[in-house]
Amino acid sequence: MHLLTDAIVLATRAHGEHGLVARALTRDDGVQPGYVRGGRSRRLRPVLQPGNTIRGEWRARTAEQLPALTVEPLHSRSVLHAEPLPAAGIAWVTALTAIALPEAQPYPRLHDGLDAVLSAIEAAPAARGWAGTLVRYELLLLAELGFGLDLSGCVVTGTTGDLTFVSPKSGGAVSRVGAAGYERQLFPLPAFLIDGGQPDGGDLLAGLAITGHFLTRDILTDRRAEPLAARERLVDRLKRAVA
Template identity: 30%
Template sequence: MQWHDKGIILSMRRHGEKALILNLFTENHGRHSGVIKPSRKNQGDYEIGTYVRCQWHARLEQHLGYWALERISSPLAAIINDSEALCALTASTSLLDVLMPLNESHEQLFSAFLKLHLGFKERNWHGAYIEFERALLEAAGFKLDLKHCAATGQKDDLAYVSPKSGRAVSFEAGKPYEKKLLRLPVYFLKSKTVQNALSILELVEALELIEYFLERYALEIHGLKMPMARQRLKKVLAERVEHQRLA
């Protein structure tokens, strides 16, 4: 059995003395594993975050199988000196590796991941990262609805988010329950044309909101914890916010 696809390398581990087991997130086959035997010449093609054309083959579908890969592009050259972007790259691949079941296609999530990949290369990744995590949360079965008030239906003066439904609540409707509601970050009130220009503080606030729902509705119910790479991303960005505040 064999198939062809495109995917991004999520993780790797040694398999014997000369082989690697690579996890890829592919466009049409979801997260998938396989073995590859790199040569000295192409070892750099298998870095985490690399976008590849891939062929997977095995005698039976349930077997581990083998990869044949052709490198398309990698964002690493553009972000190698950017510690925050490197943290975001490892956070995104780690989240997919932890949360996505094997062999389950998620086309919208893959599209969001490719946009993030392009954002790294163009050094304009903040908004794309938030949309990636939002798509990841939706693929895990929980959708945020932040366009109108859950209580009144109005689209203006939105200020809170229900921790149970993930729906927005207006300032007037939510004020009596303020202590029980989450604050709606400014990022989600911006138009698409300006979301990529968000400040680091706005990025951290958006990350915190999505983190709440990822932990409650995607990770904890499966006995999983937030990957260390994602925790490190939040810590690095929060430290920059604090440094800016004290400057």
């Protein structure tokens, strides 16, 4: 195996006395793990922070062998890790991607979507400037993994107008008429998930409630549920930030 490409660092774990194993998302080759010799050194540790963009070179003699990875920094977002809210956003979105995606399967739309979220956090550290983009990325990840929500029309009446709720069972939109009598059993559907734009505080939290439900139910199950603690910390911070 020999791969030379740009990638977004998703996660790292210590390996041996000085090295670490990094997982990074490439656009055309999916998630790629690699052993970085000296990865815990003062020089390389900042380069391998989640959210940074690197140029990586992976080499392995066999397909079964963990590749050796050498890295070159391309774009650092390390400074954002010193700010609690942006740091929480980066920690969650990279951890989600790292654990949800299988290795070596290309997801170019998710690569571009993740880059968009990280760029939005970098451009507008205030949550109102990027949190809506993060919710849309969660929806995109659900869709790319086969668990997409259908917000194109009402699952009860078939109409496409006045969509105001989401079914927690089917993931389909429900109109006001279709929801009559069952409103308390449904998620409110925030307008920005259909119309675009940046949500206000109430709509943002409604969007997070929807994506959180389906991520927990369909993707982050059993051993993969560990990143949910990072999401809970992020949601708590967002509640305070948009209050």
